[in-house]
Amino acid sequence: MADSTLTGIPVATGIAIGKAFFVNRNHMANLPRQIVAAEDMPAEIERLRAAFKSVETELAAIREQVPEELKSHGSLIDTHLMMLKDPKLAGASEKYIETLGLNAAWALEKAVSDQEATFEAIKDQYIRERMQDVRVVAEKVQTKLMGVKTDLSSISGRAIIMAHDLTPADTVELQVDKIMAFATVRGGKTSHTGIMARSLGIPALVGVGRLEEVHDGDLVIIDGLTGKIVINPTESELAEYNERAALFEDYTRKIRRHCHLPAETFDGSRVMVQANIELVEEVTAVLDNGGEGVGLYRTEYAYLNRTTLPTEEELAEKYIDLAAIMSPRKVVFRTLDLGSDKFIASYGELNETNPAMGLRAIRFCLKNPQLFKTQLRAILRASAYGNVSLMFPMISGVKEVRQAKAWLAQAKAELRREGVDYDPDMPIGTMIELPAAVMIAEFLAHEVDFFSIGTNDLIQYSIGVDRTNRHVSYLYQPLHPATLRAIKLVVDAAHQAGIEVSLCGEVASDPFCVPILLGMGIDSISMTPQAIPGIKRIIRQTNMHDCRLLLKDVLECRTVSRINNLVMDNIFKHFPEEVTFFSSLLENDELPS
Numbered sequence: 001m002a003d004s005t006l007t008g009i010p011v012a013t014g015i016a017i018g019k020a021f022f023v024n025r026n027h028m029a030n031l032p033r034q035i036v037a038a039e040d041m042p043a044e045i046e047r048l049r050a051a052f053k054s055v056e057t058e059l060a061a062i063r064e065q066v067p068e069e070l071k072s073h074g075s076l077i078d079t080h081l082m083m084l085k086d087p088k089l090a091g092a093s094e095k096y097i098e099t100l101g102l103n104a105a106w107a108l109e110k111a112v113s114d115q116e117a118t119f120e121a122i123k124d125q126y127i128r129e130r131m132q133d134v135r136v137v138a139e140k141v142q143t144k145l146m147g148v149k150t151d152l153s154s155i156s157g158r159a160i161i162m163a164h165d166l167t168p169a170d171t172v173e174l175q176v177d178k179i180m181a182f183a184t185v186r187g188g189k190t191s192h193t194g195i196m197a198r199s200l201g202i203p204a205l206v207g208v209g210r211l212e213e214v215h216d217g218d219l220v221i222i223d224g225l226t227g228k229i230v231i232n233p234t235e236s237e238l239a240e241y242n243e244r245a246a247l248f249e250d251y252t253r254k255i256r257r258h259c260h261l262p263a264e265t266f267d268g269s270r271v272m273v274q275a276n277i278e279l280v281e282e283v284t285a286v287l288d289n290g291g292e293g294v295g296l297y298r299t300e301y302a303y304l305n306r307t308t309l310p311t312e313e314e315l316a317e318k319y320i321d322l323a324a325i326m327s328p329r330k331v332v333f334r335t336l337d338l339g340s341d342k343f344i345a346s347y348g349e350l351n352e353t354n355p356a357m358g359l360r361a362i363r364f365c366l367k368n369p370q371l372f373k374t375q376l377r378a379i380l381r382a383s384a385y386g387n388v389s390l391m392f393p394m395i396s397g398v399k400e401v402r403q404a405k406a407w408l409a410q411a412k413a414e415l416r417r418e419g420v421d422y423d424p425d426m427p428i429g430t431m432i433e434l435p436a437a438v439m440i441a442e443f444l445a446h447e448v449d450f451f452s453i454g455t456n457d458l459i460q461y462s463i464g465v466d467r468t469n470r471h472v473s474y475l476y477q478p479l480h481p482a483t484l485r486a487i488k489l490v491v492d493a494a495h496q497a498g499i500e501v502s503l504c505g506e507v508a509s510d511p512f513c514v515p516i517l518l519g520m521g522i523d524s525i526s527m528t529p530q531a532i533p534g535i536k537r538i539i540r541q542t543n544m545h546d547c548r549l550l551l552k553d554v555l556e557c558r559t560v561s562r563i564n565n566l567v568m569d570n571i572f573k574h575f576p577e578e579v580t581f582f583s584s585l586l587e588n589d590e591l592p593s
């Protein structure tokens, strides 16, 4: 038997076998607090100095390797290096060792807290940012003192990352070529960590709950199909998983061969299958996997991991590249969805009690019009180079759409005056992610050219279940009758008003849900690029007539379990080959009954 087996929520499929590399993000909870004897104080001061020096050496080495195109990341490291060299922080810590006899990590903690207390009352944004940087630098030194490895860039060889949590900013920093898979204690199915893993094409589990049993260097298997982590497997387990991994790779290769065929049902209905991307660099994955366009470009990722805001020029350059490469295929730019779990250093954390319901997305942009307008201008400029659409996230009412469009009109007027080209007919859409937007879909449909249903948030807000909270992930049900009715309402409202409707939440990549969406008459679906070949294959083997019948039955069900049964029957009936294949990858006790 393996040492032990843990279970998490699978968020990106595939099987990886490799050495664990633990990135302990929660180590501050275990900060040692000890009193040092007088005779040991000089040695403790030496230890502190050595830790500062060692972090400095490591950062300097990383700085050397930062590529030119990641300039902003480089300047953040420069700031941290300056702070490490600043004698104030180290000096204050040494004093606490000498006068109070605190151990080095605790002394540094006290020195940082003093600085925070001094600057707390100052509302200046710049000071706030610097204070956050001081905290980051201090934590690096403290983890060094505690002997904990944290730096994602210090991974040697290829590894499976184990972490308490990975923020969207962390995932942007990951060196993809070194990472085979990851597992985190926290997180839910549609947390942005999972989304990022899927776009990187590596297996991932979130919401594992605990990872104490895993140690650095342990051989682990991450099974992104069943959600299992097998720690130090036996020879026979290893052989079995190697076989499953090979089968899965074969299947992936096979379905990719047909991914460029159109997503057309047996009886001739077409649905557009597009991709969700977070970084412009993902266009290759979109095209390689047969994406017919970019249905959702999450533009906020380009704002993370930097201390300054991107300029209009910087954004326009990226956006123009994307529009031109994808042309004549469509690219839907979603304006910034910052806030909640995605913060930018320049604005700091907003310290909200309930950030998911706070100053997020369009609300944040309307409060910061300069930042909003810079982005709108850049998107408009890109519209002259391809087939560009724009949409607003987290819309809760007609007024918000009108306010957002007013800023867009102003951006257009400015560009016109400056003689800069843009597409005056660029389609404008809104995401439908809030129950309020669902209920007024018929009004919103008259304000915009298209809808895009964001089920990740729509499920979160309508069922009242935090999409990142593993404790309630069992309630996060795409096939909840409320979710399905909401989607149907929006599709019908859109079509009644003569506008197109897309769906870009994770539901779009769920083979169990797609036949229902087809039955509703959805015009396009957008998903992580890696999911496109499989979903296109499902659509090509489907009959629209059957989808409508399935939808009719599903809408009559009152419970999720009834719907699940119907959907399962449908899969068994229409996709026996898929069922047989995936069954062969699961263990017997995991097969649906």
Ligand code: PEP
Residues within 6 Å of the ligand: 296, 298, 337, 433, 453, 454, 455, 456, 457, 458, 504, 505, 506
């Ligand atoms: C959604 O909410 O479904 C969506 C696509 O947006 P995001 O996942 O970026 O919040």
Ligand code: MG
Residues within 6 Å of the ligand: 393, 433, 454, 456, 457
């Ligand atoms: Mg959303």
